[in-house]
Amino acid sequence: MTAQALDGLLLLKNDIFLRALRREPTEYTPVWLMRQAGRYLPEYCATRKRAGSFLGLAKNPAFATEVSLQPLARYELDAAILFSDILTVPDAMGLGLDFVEGEGPRFERPLRNEGDILALREPDLADLGYVFDAVGEIRRALDGRVPLIGFSGSPWTLACYMVEGGGSSDFRTVKTMLYERPDLIHRVLSVNARAVSTYLNAQIEAGAQAVMVFDTWGGALADGAFQEFSLRYIREVFAHLKTEHAGEEIPSIVFTKGGGQWMEQLADSGASGVGLDWTVNLGAARRRIGAQCALQGNLDPVILFANEAAISKAAREVIDSYSDGRHGRQAIAGHVFNLGHGISQFTPPDAVKILVDTVHAYSADLAKS
Amino acid sequence: MTAQALDGLLLLKNDIFLRALRREPTEYTPVWLMRQAGRYLPEYCATRKRAGSFLGLAKNPAFATEVSLQPLARYELDAAILFSDILTVPDAMGLGLDFVEGEGPRFERPLRNEGDILALREPDLADLGYVFDAVGEIRRALDGRVPLIGFSGSPWTLACYMVEGGGSSDFRTVKTMLYERPDLIHRVLSVNARAVSTYLNAQIEAGAQAVMVFDTWGGALADGAFQEFSLRYIREVFAHLKTEHAGEEIPSIVFTKGGGQWMEQLADSGASGVGLDWTVNLGAARRRIGAQCALQGNLDPVILFANEAAISKAAREVIDSYSDGRHGRQAIAGHVFNLGHGISQFTPPDAVKILVDTVHAYSADLAKS
Numbered sequence: 001m002t003a004q005a006l007d008g009l010l011l012l013k014n015d016i017f018l019r020a021l022r023r024e025p026t027e028y029t030p031v032w033l034m035r036q037a038g039r040y041l042p043e044y045c046a047t048r049k050r051a052g053s054f055l056g057l058a059k060n061p062a063f064a065t066e067v068s069l070q071p072l073a074r075y076e077l078d079a080a081i082l083f084s085d086i087l088t089v090p091d092a093m094g095l096g097l098d099f100v101e102g103e104g105p106r107f108e109r110p111l112r113n114e115g116d117i118l119a120l121r122e123p124d125l126a127d128l129g130y131v132f133d134a135v136g137e138i139r140r141a142l143d144g145r146v147p148l149i150g151f152s153g154s155p156w157t158l159a160c161y162m163v164e165g166g167g168s169s170d171f172r173t174v175k176t177m178l179y180e181r182p183d184l185i186h187r188v189l190s191v192n193a194r195a196v197s198t199y200l201n202a203q204i205e206a207g208a209q210a211v212m213v214f215d216t217w218g219g220a221l222a223d224g225a226f227q228e229f230s231l232r233y234i235r236e237v238f239a240h241l242k243t244e245h246a247g248e249e250i251p252s253i254v255f256t257k258g259g260g261q262w263m264e265q266l267a268d269s270g271a272s273g274v275g276l277d278w279t280v281n282l283g284a285a286r287r288r289i290g291a292q293c294a295l296q297g298n299l300d301p302v303i304l305f306a307n308e309a310a311i312s313k314a315a316r317e318v319i320d321s322y323s324d325g326r327h328g329r330q331a332i333a334g335h336v337f338n339l340g341h342g343i344s345q346f347t348p349p350d351a352v353k354i355l356v357d358t359v360h361a362y363s364a365d366l367a368k369s
Numbered sequence: 370m371t372a373q374a375l376d377g378l379l380l381l382k383n384d385i386f387l388r389a390l391r392r393e394p395t396e397y398t399p400v401w402l403m404r405q406a407g408r409y410l411p412e413y414c415a416t417r418k419r420a421g422s423f424l425g426l427a428k429n430p431a432f433a434t435e436v437s438l439q440p441l442a443r444y445e446l447d448a449a450i451l452f453s454d455i456l457t458v459p460d461a462m463g464l465g466l467d468f469v470e471g472e473g474p475r476f477e478r479p480l481r482n483e484g485d486i487l488a489l490r491e492p493d494l495a496d497l498g499y500v501f502d503a504v505g506e507i508r509r510a511l512d513g514r515v516p517l518i519g520f521s522g523s524p525w526t527l528a529c530y531m532v533e534g535g536g537s538s539d540f541r542t543v544k545t546m547l548y549e550r551p552d553l554i555h556r557v558l559s560v561n562a563r564a565v566s567t568y569l570n571a572q573i574e575a576g577a578q579a580v581m582v583f584d585t586w587g588g589a590l591a592d593g594a595f596q597e598f599s600l601r602y603i604r605e606v607f608a609h610l611k612t613e614h615a616g617e618e619i620p621s622i623v624f625t626k627g628g629g630q631w632m633e634q635l636a637d638s639g640a641s642g643v644g645l646d647w648t649v650n651l652g653a654a655r656r657r658i659g660a661q662c663a664l665q666g667n668l669d670p671v672i673l674f675a676n677e678a679a680i681s682k683a684a685r686e687v688i689d690s691y692s693d694g695r696h697g698r699q700a701i702a703g704h705v706f707n708l709g710h711g712i713s714q715f716t717p718p719d720a721v722k723i724l725v726d727t728v729h730a731y732s733a734d735l736a737k738s
Contacts, residue, residue, distance in 0.1 A: 170670075170671055170713060171671065172671050172674050172713070172715070175669070175671040175672075175674070175675075176671065176674040176675050179671075179672055179675035179679040179680075179683060180675045180676050180678075180679050219648060221648070221669075222647035222648065222667075222668075222669045222709075223647065223648055223649055223650040223690075224650070224686065224690075225669075226648070258627065258648065260630050261629050261630055261648060261649065261650075278591035278592065279588060279590070279591065279592055279595070279627065279630060280592055280630065281592040281593070281630075298591075299591075300544070300590075300591045300594075301539075302539055302540065302541050302544040302545065302548075303544075303548055305541050305544070305545040306545050306548035306549045307549050309549075310548040310549050311548075314548060317593065321592075321593075340591075344539060344541070346541070
């Protein structure tokens with residue numbers, strides 16, 4: 001840890017997000033939004049234009065810092081998240097990441113046969129230096145305002161892209177391989193699990209104060225397959241993760257979209273917090289896993305297209321659902337407010353202000369009740 | 370009921386699907402597949418070509434009969450399902466259904482404002498005569514070989530298409546209306562619920578021996594909204610549904626894709642059986658709702674792209690999961706084998722034979738164990 005990073009840590013002015021993840025009582029419910037630095041912000045689009053491309057933006061620490069800070073200039077968010085792509089790790093493994101406009105990510109050299117998979121190796125961390133540089137630069141730019149979250153895709157989610165070669169509506173290629181040659185998928189997942197934990201640990205050393213694992217496609221797996229091919233390797237990642245750095249605890253969050261049915265197993269994966277999507281009843285989730293983990297979520301992102309009254313009502317309902325009849329600080333302890341999925345690129349920016357301000361005001365009132 | 374239909378009923382040679390839905394012991398586990406009459410079959414594509422268009426196929430009872438019977442000629446399936454589209458009801462309400470090649474369904478006159486919604490009326494059943502004619506013709510063509518399932522989209526699923534005007538990745542239009550003007554959505558859903566129960570009752574009178582409600586987009590709703598906007602109207606449909614016709618019990622199935630977390634509420638909706646997708650553990654589901662309902666599902670449709678050994682293993686695992694350690698006929702009683710979603714149009718037809726034959730042979734062995 002550099003002296004500067006240490007200063008940042010000592011001077012953290014708003015640590016409510018970290019305290020909520022430790023399930024300590026807080027004065028109000030902290031809030032941040034998945035994909036909060038993104039296309040719904042005109043200033044993000046302007047920076048991206050200057051960067052020339054999505055990868056030009058993501059691979060340049062100065063640009064990444066600029067866009068990571070943009071939502072904090074508009075909204076009273078309680079955490080910043082590293083701006084990066086979940087596919088940096090397989091890109092550094094040599095798969096050749098590219099973004100085709102309107103089509104999303106593409107790998108030039110996807111894993112399609114046994115030879116490709118046997119040749120797969122963990123990346124050289126030097127090839128991911130731009131990520132760690134961005135983490136350090138964002139930490140300095142934040143100057144202790146709020147904590148910085150580092151992140152990675154889960155081993156399974158990375159494997160989906162690595163085998164499919166891009167996004168997919170049914171994951172037919174990777175799932176067929178999983179069913180026919182589970183040994184090959186297990187090999188990819190083992191390499192990914194080691195790479196992800198190394199990658200997240202390097203983000204922590206560079207200054208990330210919490211980390212999140214996005215298991216975006218875990219919910220595409222059948223029960224049974226989820227435990228064998230996704231959860232098992234999430235556990236491996238957490239088992240090798242630093243939980244402390246420079247004397248500070250580093251909390252972690254796992255989020256499996258569509259994984260509500262597996263919440264007990266996710267709560268037991270080694271993460272400090274479990275992210276939940278909007279299909280989950282937060283009160284019921286708190287009863288099931290709240291004694292073990294903080295909960296993050298879970299507003300339907302589409303609410304942000306509705307009017308002020310509807311946004312405000314829905315935000316209050318999420319907080320009420322979590323409080324589950326409790327009063328005072330116990331009502332909100334252990335909850336990090338978020339959407340149940342990344343914010344839509346079409347979201348009106350003003351809607352986010354209504355949301356953030358409602359979460360703060362309403363939860364502060366509830367904590368005093 | 371016509372004399373012919375009565376003959377068909379009396380002569381039903383294979384009633385194992387109906388018995389499983391009544392949770393009576395069966396000699397083996399019945400199996401049918403959602404979208405079993407579909408594009409993965411070359412003979413379906415040939416008929417569709419002759420029909421000129423998808424709607425030309427769906428609206429012509431002779432063609433609908435032909436394609437409904439096609440999968441039964443190839444596989445030992447235990448039920449037939451009416452070939453139709455889930456959007457026939459809103460089409461008959463005057464919304465103007467069309468199919469754009471490669472884009473799916475489109476309504477020419479979607480519901481976009483209060484005026485559209487206040488003008489919405491239940492359809493004249495005469496405009497849906499082609500569906501009931503198809504039901505009668507399929508029953509005659511089946512000649513008692515297996516039972517015929519009628520179906521409808523759920524009130525909420527129909528409303529999604531009616532307001533969006535077609536498919537959607539995030540249902541932004543209908544959900545924004547739901548959050549801002551719940552009164553308008555409730556009005557659409559009330560009309561839909563009455564229309565769907567009338568529609569299904571007319572299918573039953575025309576000869577459908579079981580009915581299924583496809584709540585395809587229920588899983589897009591947040592917890593709370595699901596109960597208010599989807600489940601409530603599914604209950605209304607079942608409350609008005611004939612449960613008996615011509616002295617025979619008419620069982621019903623409800624399927625909410627992504628609805629595993631709400632299975633108790635779905636089991637309590639009035640349906641005889643609950644369809645489950647592949648993210649659900651069938652053994653756990655049986656413990657939770659198996660005393661109340663039959664269960665239908667829940668193989669990942671992507672399995673059908675794998676090799677014979679993998680398909681066969683996965684089919685056995687679903688049956689084992691349902692049996693949950695039981696032996697003999699109790700191991701399989703109350704289970705209708707199906708996929709957890711419609712079969713993919715890219716499925717190799719031979720894979721379906723492997724699946725159906727494995728389900729029959731393995732479950733028959735288990736029932737004798």
